[in-house]
Amino acid sequence: MRVRQIFQFTYCLALTFLLVGLLSEGPAQATIQGISGISFTLVAAPGYIKTPEGNSIFFWGLGSDVNHVQYPGPTLILNEGDTITITLYSALPQPVSLVFPGQEQVQAQGGSQGKVTREATPGRPVTYTFVAAHPGTYLYYSGTNMALQHEMGLFGAIIVRPAGFDPNAPTAYGTSDSRYDREYLFMISEMDPDIHRLVEEGRYSEIENADVFPTYYFINGRNAPDTMAPAFAEWLPTQPYNCMPLMHPGERLLMRIIGAGRDNHPYHFHGNHAKVIAEDGRLLSSGPGKGADLGYSRFTISAVPGHTYDAIFQWTGREMGWDYYGHTSLSDPIERGELAVTATLEAPLSAGSAQVTLGGQGEKEFPMYREVRCLIWSKAYPSPDKDPNREVVKVKRASGNLFTISRGLEGTTARAWSEGDYVAITDHGRPFPVVLPENQNLTFGAFYSGSPYLGNAGNLPPGEGGLNPFSGFFYMWHSHNEKELLNNNIFPGGAMTMLGILPYNAPIE
Amino acid sequence: MKRDLLLFLAVTAFSLLSLTGAWGGVMVQCPEDLDGDGVSDVDLPHVVCRHLTGGDGFTVMADGRSMYIFGFGDVTGMPADQVLESGILGAQFPAPTIVLDEGDDFYLTLTNVGMLMRPDLFDPHTVHFHGFPEVASIFDGLPESSVGINMGSSITYYYHIAVPGTFMYHCHAEATEHMQMGMLGNLYVRPAQNSLPDGTDLKGFIHHTGYKYAYNDGDGSTRYDVEYAIQMSSFDPEFHDADLNVQPLPFADMRDKYALLNGRGYPDTVLQGPILNKVNGRNSQPLDSLVHARQGQRILLRLSNLSVTRYYTLSIGGLYMKVIAKDAKLLQASDGRPMSYDTTTVTLGGGESVDVIIDTAGVPPGTYVMYATQAQYLSNNEEDYGGMMTEIVIE
Ligand SMILES: [Cu+2]
Ligand SMILES: [Cu+2]
Numbered sequence A: 001m002r003v004r005q006i007f008q009f010t011y012c013l014a015l016t017f018l019l020v021g022l023l024s025e026g027p028a029q030a031t032i033q034g035i036s037g038i039s040f041t042l043v044a045a046p047g048y049i050k051t052p053e054g055n056s057i058f059f060w061g062l063g064s065d066v067n068h069v070q071y072p073g074p075t076l077i078l079n080e081g082d083t084i085t086i087t088l089y090s091a092l093p094q095p096v097s098l099v100f101p102g103q104e105q106v107q108a109q110g111g112s113q114g115k116v117t118r119e120a121t122p123g124r125p126v127t128y129t130f131v132a133a134h135p136g137t138y139l140y141y142s143g144t145n146m147a148l149q150h151e152m153g154l155f156g157a158i159i160v161r162p163a164g165f166d167p168n169a170p171t172a173y174g175t176s177d178s179r180y181d182r183e184y185l186f187m188i189s190e191m192d193p194d195i196h197r198l199v200e201e202g203r204y205s206e207i208e209n210a211d212v213f214p215t216y217y218f219i220n221g222r223n224a225p226d227t228m229a230p231a232f233a234e235w236l237p238t239q240p241y242n243c244m245p246l247m248h249p250g251e252r253l254l255m256r257i258i259g260a261g262r263d264n265h266p267y268h269f270h271g272n273h274a275k276v277i278a279e280d281g282r283l284l285s286s287g288p289g290k291g292a293d294l295g296y297s298r299f300t301i302s303a304v305p306g307h308t309y310d311a312i313f314q315w316t317g318r319e320m321g322w323d324y325y326g327h328t329s330l331s332d333p334i335e336r337g338e339l340a341v342t343a344t345l346e347a348p349l350s351a352g353s354a355q356v357t358l359g360g361q362g363e364k365e366f367p368m369y370r371e372v373r374c375l376i377w378s379k380a381y382p383s384p385d386k387d388p389n390r391e392v393v394k395v396k397r398a399s400g401n402l403f404t405i406s407r408g409l410e411g412t413t414a415r416a417w418s419e420g421d422y423v424a425i426t427d428h429g430r431p432f433p434v435v436l437p438e439n440q441n442l443t444f445g446a447f448y449s450g451s452p453y454l455g456n457a458g459n460l461p462p463g464e465g466g467l468n469p470f471s472g473f474f475y476m477w478h479s480h481n482e483k484e485l486l487n488n489n490i491f492p493g494g495a496m497t498m499l500g501i502l503p504y505n506a507p508i509e
Numbered sequence B: 001m002k003r004d005l006l007l008f009l010a011v012t013a014f015s016l017l018s019l020t021g022a023w024g025g026v027m028v029q030c031p032e033d034l035d036g037d038g039v040s041d042v043d044l045p046h047v048v049c050r051h052l053t054g055g056d057g058f059t060v061m062a063d064g065r066s067m068y069i070f071g072f073g074d075v076t077g078m079p080a081d082q083v084l085e086s087g088i089l090g091a092q093f094p095a096p097t098i099v100l101d102e103g104d105d106f107y108l109t110l111t112n113v114g115m116l117m118r119p120d121l122f123d124p125h126t127v128h129f130h131g132f133p134e135v136a137s138i139f140d141g142l143p144e145s146s147v148g149i150n151m152g153s154s155i156t157y158y159y160h161i162a163v164p165g166t167f168m169y170h171c172h173a174e175a176t177e178h179m180q181m182g183m184l185g186n187l188y189v190r191p192a193q194n195s196l197p198d199g200t201d202l203k204g205f206i207h208h209t210g211y212k213y214a215y216n217d218g219d220g221s222t223r224y225d226v227e228y229a230i231q232m233s234s235f236d237p238e239f240h241d242a243d244l245n246v247q248p249l250p251f252a253d254m255r256d257k258y259a260l261l262n263g264r265g266y267p268d269t270v271l272q273g274p275i276l277n278k279v280n281g282r283n284s285q286p287l288d289s290l291v292h293a294r295q296g297q298r299i300l301l302r303l304s305n306l307s308v309t310r311y312y313t314l315s316i317g318g319l320y321m322k323v324i325a326k327d328a329k330l331l332q333a334s335d336g337r338p339m340s341y342d343t344t345t346v347t348l349g350g351g352e353s354v355d356v357i358i359d360t361a362g363v364p365p366g367t368y369v370m371y372a373t374q375a376q377y378l379s380n381n382e383e384d385y386g387g388m389m390t391e392i393v394i395e
Helices: A002-023 A144-151 A194-201 B001-019 B081-085 B175-180 B239-244
Strands: A037-052 A056-063 A073-081 A083-090 A103-111 A126-131 A136-141 A154-159 A184-192 A216-219 A254-259 A265-269 A274-279 A297-299 A300-303 A310-315 A341-345 A355-359 A373-377 A392-400 A402-409 A421-425 A443-444 A473-479 A496-501 B047-060 B066-074 B095-101 B105-114 B128-130 B148-150 B154-160 B165-169 B184-190 B226-235 B258-261 B291-293 B298-305 B311-314 B319-324 B341-344 B345-348 B351-357 B364-370 B390-395
Touching: A002 A136, A037 A073, A056 A073, A056 A144, A073 A083, A073 B095, A126 A341, A126 B095, A136 A144, A136 A254, A136 A310, A144 A194, A154 A184, A184 A265, A184 A341, A254 A265, A254 A300, A300 A310, A373 B001, A373 B341, B001 B105, B001 B128, B047 B095, B066 B095, B095 B165, B105 B148, B148 B154, B165 B175, B165 B298, B165 B351, B175 B239, B184 B226, B184 B298, B226 B311, B291 B298, B298 B345, B345 B351
Parallel strands: A037 A083, A073 A154, A184 A254, B047 B105, B095 B184, B226 B298, B291 B390
Antiparallel strands: A037 A056, A083 A126, A103 A126, A136 A154, A184 A216, A254 A310, A265 A300, A265 A473, A274 A297, A274 A310, A341 A355, A341 A421, A355 A402, A373 A392, A373 A421, A392 A402, A443 B148, A473 A496, B047 B066, B105 B154, B128 B165, B165 B184, B226 B258, B298 B351, B311 B345, B311 B364, B319 B341, B319 B351, B364 B390
């Protein structure tokens, strides 16, 4: 099975990185591709999408004109409070419409009245207006013959920016707990190609929507590995959006997850839990000023059809038990993200003493009942590597903010520390805990740098690796119903992409 | 017998190849292991070493059908020269349960013993510690972004167990195939709150030595008396047969017909003791799912789903479950208010876990049935009154 796998992954990934490199000149921020404004024209028309194993599937899409429809429809990026006008033209053989769950004061004019809203037919467009009254992540989709038209591709995402949105300090909901450094869209859907073929051939009477049996699974309208190819890739004209999340350690990545198909998809992200702060465009909050206090953390988010989720993902490498930068000495420079949690001494700690109160930002993040490895250093120095007297200790919460300190570890001498000196949870300087097997006993992944350390290119045999030019850590983000990691009968593919955690010196878009 | 000859040849070949250096051979890494059996020989608090094999084997479904699997076997503490013989055709389903304590340093060695029935395959295997936070990619077990261990060799993974909770593990090499074939298991971490000094006051709840909790709740709300880890999964017999018979694998057509709890369908789920497979007589499904408690006890169920095809909903006739955690996170608002809730059903997709507590105070003694509410899965393929169902016995 392995030859296929390597082949599948290689061709477009290299291109993604090439493009990332080219774009890295300016200060542009990683964001979600889409169209902004208050007035939009959308045309519903047929087209073809491509799948990575070489298939071409007939679909119904939305776009700026009949020759530029796309799957999914354009992502509309709106501003809170704006009144939005969308005119829908149709070139489809059956009436079509759009509905906008979560938007306010939705009205429709023109066309003809359908079951759910007014519908467009060729020559008879419909104009919808609504107020984007609340920030958040939403979707829009056809309100006509939904059993068939969702399958055929008539849906898209809506992102509403909060009032006062500042692209240099972005938030999803205007609250501090919804701030983020990078945002990515994960719109998950599926297709049953047999239904698409029957529509293409006009054999509508043979379609049995209740028997749908999908064999293609998508993120943002692409199957892996195309998910990781550049956005707007020439060879995917009807599938302009990619999904290639990249971040540095410690950054906040906003995941906007949308269940856009008709099945539930358990979207699993390797690397860490993410905290869901909003669903369906509403902050999970018990009241004004409380932020997302009812938010919850998950390692898998079930994307339910028609439902949206905003989640904050972070990765710091906290308490890994070894130094993921590969430092072996305490005097090696501290890299960003290495001090997972920093607190301050609230009282002096004399030589030989074992108890101290801790305060400052980090104090609450110490574990409740367990010892952790920490560094203590003087506030006169910016970081522990600069302080020749830094000390490795083990810290355990005794009660409240009173902590027990075990001293004299790892080649340091117990000494006195002053009020305001720092204590940080860190694995800085701790060696890698095991010996890796010889290269000839390993099979290497194309996203492996050859070294366990972040930013460190190791020795890979010729022809191995290749998709990780900055020596990052890559984590698979995928549907955990693994049957959905297929392109028809070919593994791997489907609803899958990779998160890249890149060292700080690596540019991200 | 032909299979015994194959086994002999395989062990001999592996040994020869590791002697020549072409294959790495069995190599276990465990701190202070002085005699090479992969177990610490001095008492190191918080060091845990396990040794698993990755290979193939056979199970038997509740309707009697023999099912070829890929899987993990437990060879912890076994001398290196016996590992291959134990591992070959020694796969278990589910994989050996891994239980850890918060704060542990966990060294997990995986030896790939190859798939005896598929000598044409040279698949590497991995261990993915599913849901565990902040693991570096080298120990994440994702072959695309790290390494897989080849046949005849061992790799040791290391994890600092910084958080408690109900996780799970599985092989991530050729994920759809290896997971459908059975490389899945229970894995959970007990919280540091268990080791508090006797008499500690937790917001009015007094801890006593021996009390056990599911999480570091700070208030005793997750205390339990008995715990059971129950993993949902499902098998497509056509896929397993195709793999055994070296046929093209029906990926797109995958339809699971055996819905399982801890690798067995009802009534095998309540059968205590071994189930010997029909091919080499190994006890490859050692885990039942029969839950036992005395009236008044609090039962912790650590539920997870590693089916590769679908969501399952579990319900218990006549009993409520209190959902205290999902995906290894206590249900708690940011100000510490509990967000646990009572329910009769829990629904899990692949790669999701929940912890539920059943308080049996005042519950009449008797046998209660836990079952999938998608009733079509209460079957063992064509045989009804089976599938994803087990019993909770309260005395
Ligand atoms: Cu495997
Ligand atoms: Cu997993």
